[in-house]
Amino acid sequence: MTLPESVLAALRCQDCGFPLAEESAETLVCAGSGGHRVGREDGFLTFARPDAGKYDQAYAARYAALWAFGYQTLHSGLDETLYRAVTSLAAESLLALQAPLVLDAGCGVGRCATDCARMAPGSQVLALDASPAMLELARRLAHGGEPVAVELGAHGFAEPIVIAPRPAPNLILARGDVEHLPLADDALDLALSINMIDRLPGGPDLALAECYRVLKPGGRLLFSDPLNFTARDLWERFPDAGAILALLGDLGFTIETWFDDLCYRELLDSRRSFQEFNTLVVAARKPPAAP
Ligand SMILES: C[S@@+](CC[C@H](N)C(=O)[O-])C[C@H]1O[C@@H](n2cnc3c(N)ncnc32)[C@H](O)[C@@H]1O
Numbered sequence: 001m002t003l004p005e006s007v008l009a010a011l012r013c014q015d016c017g018f019p020l021a022e023e024s025a026e027t028l029v030c031a032g033s034g035g036h037r038v039g040r041e042d043g044f045l046t047f048a049r050p051d052a053g054k055y056d057q058a059y060a061a062r063y064a065a066l067w068a069f070g071y072q073t074l075h076s077g078l079d080e081t082l083y084r085a086v087t088s089l090a091a092e093s094l095l096a097l098q099a100p101l102v103l104d105a106g107c108g109v110g111r112c113a114t115d116c117a118r119m120a121p122g123s124q125v126l127a128l129d130a131s132p133a134m135l136e137l138a139r140r141l142a143h144g145g146e147p148v149a150v151e152l153g154a155h156g157f158a159e160p161i162v163i164a165p166r167p168a169p170n171l172i173l174a175r176g177d178v179e180h181l182p183l184a185d186d187a188l189d190l191a192l193s194i195n196m197i198d199r200l201p202g203g204p205d206l207a208l209a210e211c212y213r214v215l216k217p218g219g220r221l222l223f224s225d226p227l228n229f230t231a232r233d234l235w236e237r238f239p240d241a242g243a244i245l246a247l248l249g250d251l252g253f254t255i256e257t258w259f260d261d262l263c264y265r266e267l268l269d270s271r272r273s274f275q276e277f278n279t280l281v282v283a284a285r286k287p288p289a290a291p
C-alpha cells in the first residue's frame with residue numbers, strides 16, 4: 001500500500017504494540033509472533049472498530065455539508081472562527097518543521113487534518129476516527145478529486161449543497177480509537193484533538209494521555225472542545241476550563257496558551273439558525289528532552 005517510511009515507522013500493531021511492515025497492497029503485518037494484520041478497507045487502514053455512536057452516513061454528510069455551506073456563503077462560515085484559530089496555531093508549528101508527522105485524533109470529515117496537510121505539503125498527516133462514514137467523506141474530499149453533493153431538503157435547502165474537494169495526497173486516513181492509538185511512543189511532532197473529548201463516555205483522560213505518549217519530546221498538542229459533556233460525573237470532574245488545564249498539567253504538558261471564550265457555532269438549517277458553543281482552545285507542549 002506504499003505508506004511513506006516515516007508513517008510506517010510511527011505505526012504500531014493495535015494488539016501487541018510491535019512495529020508493522022507492508023505485506024501487500026492491502027495489508028500491513030505485525031512483527032510480533034501473533035500474526036496480526038491491519039487491512040486497508042474502503043480506502044482507510046483499519047486498526048480498531050470503536051463504537052462510532054451517532055456518526056453514521058447521514059450525520060457525516062449533514063455535518064460536512066452545513067460546514068461547507070457556511071464556509072461558501074457566509075464568509076465567516078459560522079464555525080470558521082474555531083477552525084481558523086486551530087489552523088493558525090497549527091501553522092505556527094508546521095512552519096517551524098521540515099517534514100512533520102501530524103495526528104488528528106478524532107478527525108471527523110477531516111477539516112483540520114486536511115488544512116494541516118494542505119498547509120504543509122511536506123508533512124504526513126494521519127487522520128484517525130472511529131466512524132467509517134466520517135472517514136469516507138474525508139476520503140472523498142481529500143482523495144476523490146470530485147465535488148460531493150449532499151441533499152439536505154429536510155433542513156430547508158431546495159438544491160443539494162456542493163462540497164468542494166480539498167485535495168491532500170499527504171493525508172492518511174485510519175479507523176481507530178483515540179483512547180488506544182496505533183502509534184509508537186515519542187513519534188509525532190503535532191497532535192490535534194479537536195471537539196471530540198466530550199464525545200468519549202469515559203471522559204478525556206485516556207485520549208489526552210495517548211496524545212502525550214505519542215508526541216515527541218518538544219511536540220505540540222492543539223486541543224479544543226466545548227466541554228459539552230453528556231454525563232453528570234463528567235460535568236462534576238470537569239466543571240470548567242481549569243479542570244482540563246489541570247489534567248493536561250498532570251499528564252506532563254506545559255500549557256503555552258489557552259482561551260475559553262471562543263464562540264463556535266454549528267449551522268442547523270437554510271434559515272441560518274445555529275447552535276452556539278463556548279469552546280476551550282489550548283496549545284500545550286510535551287517538554288523537550290533534557291540536553
Ligand atoms: C464532533 S466530531 C469532531 C470531528 C473533527 N475533529 C472536527 O472538528 O470536525 C467528533 C468525532 O470524534 C469521533 N470519535 C468519537 N469517539 C471516538 C473514539 N473513541 N476514537 C476515535 N474517534 C472517535 C467521532 O466519530 C466524530 O467524528
Ligand SMILES: [Zn+2]
Binds near residue numbers: 034
Ligand atoms: Zn501484533
